[in-house]
Amino acid sequence: MxxxxxxxxxxxxxxxxxxxxxxxxxxxxxxxxxxxxxxxxxxxxxxxxxxxxxxxxxxxxxxxxxxxxxxxxxxxxxxxxxxxxxxxxxxxxxxxxxxxxxxxxxxxxxxxxxxxxxxxxxxxxxxxxxxxxxxxxxxxxxxxxxxxxxxxxxxxxxxxxxxxxxxxxxxxxxxxxxxxxxxxxxxxxxxMGLKVIPRRINEGPEFYPATDEIDIPPVVLGHNTGAACSDWTPTAEGYDTEEVEWQHKHAYRLIYKIRNHKDLITRYESYFLEDDPEVILVSYGSPSRVVKSAVKAAREKGLKVGGLRLISLWPFPDEIFTKTAKYLSVELNYDGQLVREVQRAMPKGSEVHFMGKCGELPTVAELMELIEALIKGQPLKAKPWEMEAW
Amino acid sequence: MDYLATKYLRPRKIPSTACSGCGLGQIHKKVVKAIDELGLDVGDVVWGTGIGCAGRQTFATWKGDNFAGTHGRVYALATGLRIALPPNKKIILTVGDGDAFGIGFNHLLNCARRNVDLTVIVCDNLGYMSTGGQYGWTTPEGYRTDSSPYGMWEPNWMQGGRDVLNILREAGATFLARHTSIEGQEAVESIKKAILNKGFSLVHMPYPCVTNFAERALGSRRPAVMYKWFKERTVKLNERVDEKALGDIYFRTGIYYDASNSRPEFAEALRNRVAEIQRRFR
CATH class of the missing domain: 3.40.50.970 (Thiamin diphosphate (ThDP)-binding fold, Pyr/PP domains)
Incomplete structure (x- = not known):
């Protein structure tokens, strides 16, 4: 190493x-x-x-x-x-x-x-x-x-x-x-748990099979396989078609090859979720590091707070939102993007709140203030990043 | 069926999906004939296309490997492909005038600058005919299209002292020719030279569109009218004609510029450079 x-x-x-x-x-x-x-x-x-x-x-x-x-x-x-x-x-x-x-x-x-x-x-x-x-x-x-x-x-x-x-x-x-x-x-x-696979070559004649299977070699040109690939809706052989039926098949493949193998993609980290925390902070990327510190600090204060860090964002890991809680989405934007998905994925009876920062990370102190307010059931202070409507 | 079609094209794509009377087939056949006369096999050529009449109608006609890029970007796509493919594989692109001289011009010029080994056949139907007939960047001055109902007024790449081939030459292309689709073996010979040049080659091939261009510009869908119009305007490069007498566009045909194999080819130069750097670091 x-x-x-x-x-x-x-x-x-x-x-x-x-x-x-x-x-x-x-x-x-x-x-x-x-x-x-x-x-x-x-x-x-x-x-x-x-x-x-x-x-x-x-x-x-x-x-x-x-x-x-x-x-x-x-x-x-x-x-x-x-x-x-x-x-x-x-x-x-x-x-x-x-x-x-x-x-x-x-x-x-x-x-x-x-x-x-x-x-x-x-x-x-x-x-x-x-x-x-x-x-x-x-x-x-x-x-x-x-x-x-x-x-x-x-x-x-x-x-x-x-x-x-x-x-x-x-x-x-x-x-x-x-x-x-x-x-x-x-x-x-x-x-290190890393896997590398070499490029494989699709030998045809079906380059675009209407299936959700993965591990199908991609089209590679230059091997005289008779491949055809284009921006148009393909038939299984790759011919361009205007037939809606083929568009249905293509769409099925592009959507479900990923949805039906989501378990191979979903990656996340969770902390302090075992005792059904009242507040769960959701984040990804660099703010998730401050969030982790804030969650730990809150726990040290005896507050029932947990955290979810998304590592794979899409397909969105709906299934990891199992706890009914007050969710707080912490993001580096003011318009609130992740918060919408959390709202959609969270169990009934949950709440979702939003904390946005623009061009800079939140601080542990800022997050603590919000965590305490959420636990006490107090309204969040009006700040530019706050969107009560959520 | 034609022996060329039997040898090189897919039965599924015959007859062509182009309109009856379209000149695209004349170009398509010349390209295949050039390939045949060079003794190339199906596996020696990877055939790419763009968007529009030329792209859609020629895509996946080749028995070997085929691709069609997004509108105007197939030159960038082919640059990546060129680096990945063995140098002996020929990449031939049949694209339209909108694709090459409009939306994709930036990428085309950068391919010429790099001298990427590609043979680009620009099948020029004088505007955007696949979408019903709007003016493009080679539509002759004054001619009507659906989007120039009072006549083409914008400066094009072909008249007023401009020639798109001059721009490509300045950009670094190493083989440039122009032929109309109604020409014969001389066009095939130019395409052969274009394919043999290990570098960026482009053959500009204006062709008759009877369905949309002729209908609006000439007021007739009779192929004879459109083909006569083309014949009158197809003039060899060295032929002396009184251009003022016609007072209209001329397609000056022949080899414009032949600097074949005079500049390093991009992918080869890149490979050599990488090999040299690797040697240094071993």
Whole structure:
């Protein structure tokens, strides 16, 4: 094992290389630029290719094209680039091409503040393209080490489910410096519980079977398999069709290959849920670290508080919301995104409250104030982040 | 069935889904003929397309491997594919004028700059005909379409001293030609050269659309009217004609620029560079 002090950006780079990524195409954007820079240095050393694209549309298309040719590929960006991925993201979903996409979220619509963390693309990562009729897989690390492991897992899931996987990080995770442990041998990779599968090649003639099965090799061109893949609704052989029946089959596959194997994707962490806490804090990404400290501090004060940290965001892990409680969703946005899903997933008789921060983390003191108010049944103080309507 | 079709195309996609009278089949056949005359096999070519008439009608016609990209982005997709595929596999793209010279122009120019080994056949029906007939970036000045009911007034990429091929040449393309679909073997020969160039090649091929373009622009869906219009405007590069006498667009045909194999090909250069860096780090 190699033990270093490094950034989330470096962790993602090394995770990708261990997962077998051999092509990266990106476009410079804060705070994901360092992933591109690291890739430009590291990939050639392992026989991989780095490309700087003319824009993000091209960046993800190049990755998808490379994956279509059999190379594992990744791109990385932040919000303004992630929205430009919409076009190739949809192509990769529809044509079922494995690819990994990193989004180091920053705050605000459009360019916002380039160097401040945000969590504004929670829903965008669920619906990253038009048309509907699909599920997405999204993972959210909250540390440098987890950025590493989840990158490896993102590639693993992308291959098994033949779909793009988004690693939804935030600026604090990607720019932050922490201890990073990198496995150096096959045994060490296995010891860390990481799995890597090589690219397989679909031999046809059914490239798009109407089934929810996973582990079907993706289309790889250049092997004269007679593959056909396109942006149009495919028949099983990949021919473009206008028949609604095939659209039904395609939609079924894109939705249920993920929904019916959700157990392979769902990852979360829970703490202090055993004694049915009155208040449960829900979070993901970097704020979840402050939340954990706040929950611990509340417990030390004897307050019955628990925590749920989501590691996989989509498909949304409804089934982990088993406790009837007052939920408090802590997010890095003011509009409240995760809170809506918590409201939908929580058992009857529960309440959901929202605490949003914009461009900065909440403090333990701020969270304690809210926890105490919720336990006492007091109304939450009116603050910009507070949305009583929930 | 034609021997070329039997050898290279899928029976399921024959007859073509294009409108009767469409000139696209003339281009399609020339491309397949060029492939055949070069002695290439089904497995030697990966065929890609874009969106629009040219994309939809030629997608998955090839017996081998096929792909169709999103509108205008197939050049970026093919760049990634080019890096992943063995260098001896030919990537041939049949795309439309809107795809190449409109929505995808940025990506096309960047492919030319990089000199990515692709053969791009731009099947140009002079506008957006798949969506019913709106003007595009090669629609001749003054001609009516559904979105230029008073005549095409926007400057196009073809007239007023502009030529889209000049832009591509400046961008770094290493083989450029133009032929209308009504031309014969000379077009096939150009396509062969385009395929043989290990670099970015583009053949611009205007073709007649009788259903939408001719109906609006020429007032007739009779193929003879549209084909006559094309014939009058198909002029060899070195042919001397009185352009003012016609007072209209000319399609100057022939090889515009042949710098085949004169610049490093992008994917090959990238592979070599990576191999060299790897050697240094071993």
């Amino acid at each position: 190699k033990r270093t002090l490094d950034t989330g950006n470096a962790a993602i780079t090394e995770g990708a290389i261990i997962a077998g990524c051999r092509l990266f195409a990106g476009y410079p954007i804060t705070p994901a630029t360092e992933i591109a820079e690291n890739m430009s240095r590291r990939l050639p050393q392992v026989g991989g290719y780095y490309l700087q694209a003319e824009d993000e549309l091209a960046a993800l298309h190049i990755c998808v094209g490379a994956s279509l040719g059999g190379l594992k590929a990744m791109t990385a960006t932040s919000g303004p680039g992630y929205i430009l991925y919409a076009d190739p993201y949809g192509w990769a979903i529809g044509s079922e091409i494995p690819v990994v996409i990193v989004n180091a979220q920053r705050v605000g619509p459009v360019s916002g503040i380039t160097g401040a963390p945000g969590q504004g693309e929670f829903y965008l990562s669920r619906y990253p393209t038009q048309g509907g009729n699909f599920e997405t897989i999204v993972l959210a690390p909250n540390s440098v080490q987890e950025a590493f492991t989840l990158t490896v897992e993102a590639f693993y899931l992308a291959e098994r489910f033949r779909t793009p996987v988004t690693l939804l990080a935030d600026q604090l995770v990607t720019d932050g410096w922490e201890t990073l442990i990198i496995p150096e041998t096959e045994e060490e990779i296995q010891a």
